[in-house]
Amino acid sequence: MPRQQLSSRRRPGSNASPAAVIPAKAGIQCLATSCHPGAGRDPLLHHLSIPVSDLQRSADFYDAVLGALGYVRAWAAGHEVGYGVDAGEDQFAIKFRGSSPSVPGAGFHIAFAARTREAVAAFHQQALEHGGRDDGAPGLRTQYAPDYYAAFVIDPDGYRIEAVHRA
Numbered sequence: 001m002p003r004q005q006l007s008s009r010r011r012p013g014s015n016a017s018p019a020a021v022i023p024a025k026a027g028i029q030c031l032a033t034s035c036h037p038g039a040g041r042d043p044l045l046h047h048l049s050i051p052v053s054d055l056q057r058s059a060d061f062y063d064a065v066l067g068a069l070g071y072v073r074a075w076a077a078g079h080e081v082g083y084g085v086d087a088g089e090d091q092f093a094i095k096f097r098g099s100s101p102s103v104p105g106a107g108f109h110i111a112f113a114a115r116t117r118e119a120v121a122a123f124h125q126q127a128l129e130h131g132g133r134d135d136g137a138p139g140l141r142t143q144y145a146p147d148y149y150a151a152f153v154i155d156p157d158g159y160r161i162e163a164v165h166r167a
Helices: 055-068 117-129
Strands: 048-052 072-077 080-084 092-096 110-113 133-140 148-154 160-166
Touching: 048 055, 055 072, 055 080, 055 092, 055 117, 055 160, 117 133, 117 148, 117 160
Parallel strands: 048 092, 110 160
Antiparallel strands: 072 080, 080 092, 133 148, 148 160
16 A cells, blocks of 8 residues: 555554554545645645754754755744745744754654755755755655655754655
């Protein structure tokens, strides 16, 4: 069964094992390219925020890597910076919270949509030039899908992030 049709999450109130594979309901196959406000469907997530230990360092990093993907700094206020497609509308934000944040472990990552393979490569390069660490060079990841082109990096606070392009 294709990857997007499976869920390993436990249903609320279910006695099923967390490892049980539960098929998705019919019609719920929303991919990043087909499930955005302009496509006539609401997105799954409205926005995501993460805590960071050094706002300026993180803002410089995300300005560069998200800029390579065509996103902009949508706003900045006090100890927070938001990013999105347009000014004023954020979908991803960083928020200064002092000491090192408690970064989620293995299995957690944030994947940003890229319009082209070249944008994936630029994301990876900008990450390495702005304090990120390589976690997977740009390339095809056919274990996910035949056209899944991605790069993986670790940001300055230790968050695992990805840029992905699907043809």
